[in-house]
Structure formats: structure tokens, C-alpha cells
Amino acid sequence: MTPPAAAGVSLSMELTRKRKGSMDNQDPKSFSAPDVEMEDDENRSDGEDQHVKIKCFREPHSQIEKRRRDKMNNLIDKLSAMVPTCNPMSRKLDKLTVLRMAVQHLKSLKGSASSFSEASYKPSFLPDEELKHLVLKAADGFLLVVGCDRGKIVFVSESVMKTLNYSRAELIGQSLFDYIHQKDMGKVKEQLSASELYPRERLIDAKTGLQVQADPPVGATRLCSGARRSFFCRMKYNKISVKVEEKECQGNGSKKKESQKYCAVHFTGYLRSWPTSQMGAEGEGEADKQESSHFTCLVAVGRVHSHPSPQLNGEIRVKPTEFITRYAMDGKFTFVDQRATTILGYLPQELLGTSCYEYFHQDDLLHLAERHQKVLRCKEKIETNCYKFKTKYGSFVTLQSQWFSFINPWTKELEYIVSTNTVMSHDHSRAGCSGSKAEGLSISKASEDCKKTLPIIPGIATTPGTMIYAGSIGTQIANELLDFNRANSSPSSGNVSPFSLLQDKSPQTHNQLSNSVPNGETSDMEIPGKSSSEHEPQGAAFSGGETLMGENSQLDLESVVGPGLSSLSNDEAAMAVIWSLLETDTNLGETVDFEEMHWPL
């Protein structure tokens, strides 16, 4: 096998190579005699180049060739995987064989479908029938044609069965309004009103954001954008099917009366108008007499949107013994789900504006305060241990909560803390609850210690004094965070994009607390919250981990919890303990992670 002369050859040369994957030791300059290689099943010839290829051995060109061959190899591999006759072969097949088998396979497939050689048959990869099904399947939708004058359903596709659970036969000829929620009837009538075939459209011009008037298009019988319709309405859902979500029924006053299920359907389509002479036996005969010359109807695809609550993106799953609350940074309730009332006895308005600490049992204050502090500083969901929450009637209910800080993706500032609260069974002992974090144990141990040292007055949980100090815990925690943020972020105006800020700032490498745990769910970027800088850090405590503990003797746990305590008053002692415990948070060593952001505009 002598390699043919290399340079300057004007015929195309075959580059033989192994079939599998990338080229290993292929030297573009060496060629085996092609006919010898052909017999070898392992090799495949490259028939891709139809043109005469001038051999040039510059690196880039061969790279291009390599890529092309790899791509072809890849395709052939895929093809052999798809063609059933290729599969049982134990050894790899060469390209030509694979291709031939593919031809055979296609011929066999075509046997069951109509032939493509028929001129009348429009060739397409998917028969329209199937395409239609696929579209509706993907869209969870159905096609609907209704007459505009009386709302009579002229046509509906079979897929309505899957979405609304009514059969075609049940619907065709009926009035659409029989199936629409009462409160939406006005809206739908408005959409169908043919007199507004060309409504004064108000379009939003994307460039200026202003509303502009659109000119009415010409030609009454054509489908055109002027006749576009898009609206949502609630449609009746035939109840025979099993899919009923009980929790959605809760408190839905108007719906409860009829015990009728509705689902939100988004209709998008056009008004279309035909001269009545063209109408066949579609059943609109009498109605057309009103409209002198045209039959107008709405042609729309209805896409069903099921209520999102049962299908949440996984973050918050709510079960019957759960309720959701929202706290401001300082622990005040800013949102309370109505389920809370059945569990806690309070109406939302009784809780709103008050601090959560006023309801926590005294024993739990410390650990919850620690959690509060933690949730403000990291992006993960924090689980609390079980704790007792005071109900309206004075008794306590045992809850366990999951908290997370919701950060505004743009400003990186805290919007609020979301709390998902689960009721634990009442005889659940505290020891049994899982609070498996290591520092949780150390803190609870510390709290055990300080419980001994704190003079406990029976009934303290219900005295106003306790409540007042309890309420201020949350405020203190919030203030600490704000102070810290002020101390550690550079001044910037709220309007400047954090994206541009990135380029100016050098990555902060020292340990920082604030919201820097990467969490794909909330944000892609990790920079500290912005706030205007004001005064010197008061709580310099939080900017480091172990290093800090030595710096400030005030923060030394021992010195606070120990002997000094008994000299303080009740409240002060408790506060001091809480302060010190908060400052032992060891999870402080997060590094800030910057990403390159591509800002398209």
C-alpha cells in the first residue's frame, strides 16, 4: 500500500477512517489504497464530497473535514439505531448498508400510508390529521367555531372531550353561553359582537410603550388581524371525570352554589365572516336572516389552563393542614392565608401587622430567632424545629415551618420571607421533631443552659412584658441586617442596574454573609443587597466567622451567658442571651459568587 502522491493532486482523494467517533491517529497525509479499505467493515468511505477536492493539508481545512465526517458518522449512527433491521446486528454496519436498510425501512413504512408519488396528495412529514392531533395535544386545547350573533357552537374538535369532558355531539348546536360562567358572559358577548369586527384597536407600540390607534383593515370577508380576539373565560367542566381538587372549592362562594366545576380557558382566534350564500347545512339558517349578507363567527383555539395551585413548580406544596404566611424582614405578618384561621383561630386581619414573636412560645424564641437571622442571610429554605404557636384561645398548636427569603431578582433586596407552616400533631414532643442541624443542637444546648440561669416567672409567656420584648426581637434582627448591609455595600442609586454594577465592582473575596448561596431558583447573580450607606457598622459582628469571635469580647458567649447574667433584669438578661446566641451563627463564611451577565440590550 503505497500512499499516493500528496501535494498538488487535483483529483479528490478519499480519506478513509474508522467509523466510530472521532479520528484518533489519522494522518491526513497518508492514504491507504481505497479498494483495500472498502472490504473492511470497520471503515467507511466518505462520500460526502461531491466536488473535486483539492487536497490541502492546512490544519483548519482538515479540521473542517473532520468535523464534517464526524457529523456524518453521528448521523449514520443515529440512523442505524432508528432502523429496526440494523439493530440486531451485533457488529457495526458500514454506511452504505445502513443507508440501504433505511431505504427498505422507509418503503415498508410507506406501505401503510398513501404514496407520495401521487400528485394530488400534498407531501408532508405529518399527515394533517396527525398534525392536528399533535397540536391540540400539545396545547391541551380544542378548536371552536361559534356564531357571533347568538353564540351557537358551529363546530368543536374532538379534543374538547379531553379538556372539558363534553363530547362533540353534546356541544355542537348548543349555545356557548350555556357553558360559560355567569360572570364571564358579558365579556364573551363583547368579544363576539360582530359590530366590532374592527374594534378601535389599541395596540401597544413596543418602542414607545404608548397606545396607538390602529387603522381598520380593508376587506370584510378576509381573516385579518383586525378581527383578532383573545380572551379568557371560565367554562363548565363536566364533572364525571375524577379529577376534582377539593381544596380549590374552599371558600369559592359563587361556585359552591352550583357545585359546578369550571376551568379557565384561553381563547385566541379570529372573527371570520362568510357571505350567507356559501353557508351549507350548518344549521344557522334562521339566524342568518338577521344578518343580511354575512355570517360571522369566531374561530378560536381554546387552551385550558388548570389552576396553578395544585401544579406549583414544586417550591410550595400546600396540604390541608398547612397554611402560608408572609413576613416582613422584622417578622411582622404581611400576608396570611385564610387557612390559618381554622388552625390558629385568628382572622388574617388580627395577625397582620403584628410580630410573629408575640405568638411563639417562650421556649422557642431563641431557636426561631436564630432561624430568622439565618433565613435573612442565605438563599436556601430554612426549616425550623417544631415550635408552639399561640392560638387565639390561649392554647398552643405545634407547628413546623419552612422559611425562605424572597429576593427581588433585580434589586437583590429582600421582598419578604415566605413561611409554609405545617401543623404537627399535638402530642408530638419537641424532642421528636427533626432539627438535625449541628448548630441547632449546640444552640438548644445553650438555651438549656440559659434557661437554668434565667429566673423563670411562671406565666411569663402570657404577660404583656414578655410580649413587648418578644416583638422587638424581630425588629432587632432586621435592624442588624440593615446595618450590616449598609456597612458592607457600596453606595449606589437604586436605579442603576446590578448588571452594570458588576463590572465596576471587584469581586469581594473576604467572607460575606449576605445572600450568596447560589440558588438557581431565585437568581443568577450574587451580589449583596444595595442600600445607601449611612453610619459605621454597629453590628460588625456579622462579617466573619470564627475570626470575629475573638475580636469583640461582648460577643463571647461564655461571658454573656455566664456570671454576668444574674445582675441584669429579666428582660435585659433575656435580650442579652438572645443577642449572644444570634451572634454565634457559624454559617457565615459564604463567598460571593459573581457571574458574567450578558445584557442583550
Add this chain to the structure above:
Amino acid sequence: MCREAARRRRRVESDVFGDLSRLLPLQPSIRANLDKPSVIRLTLSYIRMQTLLTENAWMSAGVGNLEKNQTFEGGEKLSNCHGSRDKEKKESEDCETSEETNLYLGVLEGFLMVLSTEGDMIFLSENVNKYMGLTQTELMGHNIFEYTHPCDHEEVRNNLRLTAEEALCGVKRDFVMRIKTALTHRGRSTTLKSATYKVLHCDGRAKVCMSPSSVSCLLLTCRPLPLSHTLLSGHTFTSQHSMDMKFTYCDPRVTSLLGYRPEELLGRSIYDLCYTLDTNCLNKNHLNLCLKNQSVSGQYRMLVRGGGYVWVETHSAVIPSVRTPKSKLIVHQPLCILCVTYVLSGVEQPFLQFSLDQTRSHRYLN
């Protein structure tokens, strides 16, 4: 000697490629211009689609399918495939179906995409041309990652990932991605080299493929997010926001829908006004806006002034800041968010107050 053999081999191969391409449902003009990799790509698509369809029929014949209504459709499909039919009748029915399908796609304002879990665009409906400026045959069989914005790759990958259970249940997918379009803003076709990105809203569901040679795939309808909305009176209102989603403007129609006067909303964050369970929905929407400039939220709840909430859906886009009547130049805030919100429901739980804000204001009576 070896040249002859090489030529012969190439000819044989070309012939086989020719045979293959003639078996594909292509217009003759397109067929003539296909290169070899494209022939293979289209063959792959064809085989995969056939597998998908026969499985549809197979599964719907009652073999362990979850939806009880499949038999109705399945029966129809089977008879289409295998029955011998009157040719004329079939043709006229085909015509009808074709028109129906065209209606669908026109009304949908988007195209259909069947995407394998590896990202291969197995099938695209013909009208993809209208949205991407590239034809069905040019695109089919290619991998979507060649066309999507690099920053969106991870999100697309995450959406393509399917467990066996998810595929069987036909889990839903709903995401926004940027895709290259060879259409200019005016709608003229250019080449891929000068392609810009278009924002597409893709939603649909997973479809399982049982045969070992196939992978599961997603059936998606892809719609470009419109930059203009037809507003009819009632039930929609527009608003503008700074990039942190605080209101900077709201159209007066909001009052009859949500009870707030526009001035009451200025400076308020939309997160304050939504039902907490929907925080994630809004967050995702906001992120899409920051990264892709356009988004459509799913349905979420907005709190009504003084009590209760309504279900809404918002379409938004980031636009250059609107010049307010008073100011001429806005240097520091070049961008703002424009929202069109559709109110989907009436006021639910009107007498329940959920948020602190609601306790501080009374219902707006008009």
C-alpha cells in the same frame, strides 16, 4: 485504478441517497437541493414521526393509557391508517383536515415542534418558516441548541430532562427561550449569519416513546411573544414598571378591576400585591424579563384593594423607557417593563383580607 473504485463507490452511495430522498415527503424542488446530511436528518425525522404516530394508535387502543378518552381518537386514527378507503372521499376529507389544521396553526399564532430529549428538532410544522425565516426542511433534524441563545441552554436542558414517570404521565412544560430568527423586524428573510433572537413561549407536554430505538420527546407549541396586544375595553389593563417591578404607571382601567386608583399603585412592588403562593410564578416571570426581555406569566392572583383577589395573566416586555410628558431625557433609567394584564376571574373571597395592605384600605366603591 483506485480512482475508479472511489468514483464507483461514490456513485453507488449517491444513488442510495437519491433513493432515500425520493421516499421522503418532499417537494421536488426541495429534494433536488438537499445535501446528504440533510437527507439523513429528514429520514430520521420521518422515521421518528412514524413511530410516534403508530404508538399513538397503539397506545390508544387501550394498552395502559391514562386518559380514558383516547379510544375515541384512537379508533379514528387506526381506521385512517389501515382501512381501505374511497380515494375521492379521502381526498375531500384530507382537504377539510388540511384546512382545519391550517386554521389551527393560524389561530395558534405559532408552530408545532416535536423535540427529543436530546434536543433534536424531530418535527416542525411547515409554518415555522413564518416565524423563523427558515423552512421546515432546513431545520428538521437539527439540534435546537444550534439555534437557541447560549444563555438559555441550561434552562432548555432542564426542561428537556424527563424521568420515565414524567414521560409516561405527559408532564407539562412551559418556558420562554430565545431562538435565532432569520427574519428581520419587517418580516423579510435574511441569512442565519445576520440572525437576531426572537423570544418564544414554548408550552406543551411530554410524550413517551415505548420502542427502544426512540427517545421520549416533548410536543410543544412555540409562539413568539407578541409585542403588541389588542386591547378591548374591560378585563385588561396596562402598566409600566421599573426594572424591580415597582409600578411607575398604571392605566385607569385597573380601578374597576382591582379597586386601586392608579396613583395608589405607584412605587408599590408587584410582589406586595400578589398572593403569596404565586411568588414563584412572578419570580420566574421577572427573571425571564431580566434575561430575555419578554415574558408571559402563568396565571397568578393579584390582591384586590380591601379584600379578596382575582386571577390574572400578564404579558410583559422590557422596553426603552417611555418618555413621560414632563421629562425629556432619562439618562439613568433606560429601561422599563411594560405589562398587559388580563383579568381572568371575578373577585374571589371579597370579604377576606390577606395582606397587611388590604387591612389598611377599604374596598374601592365605584
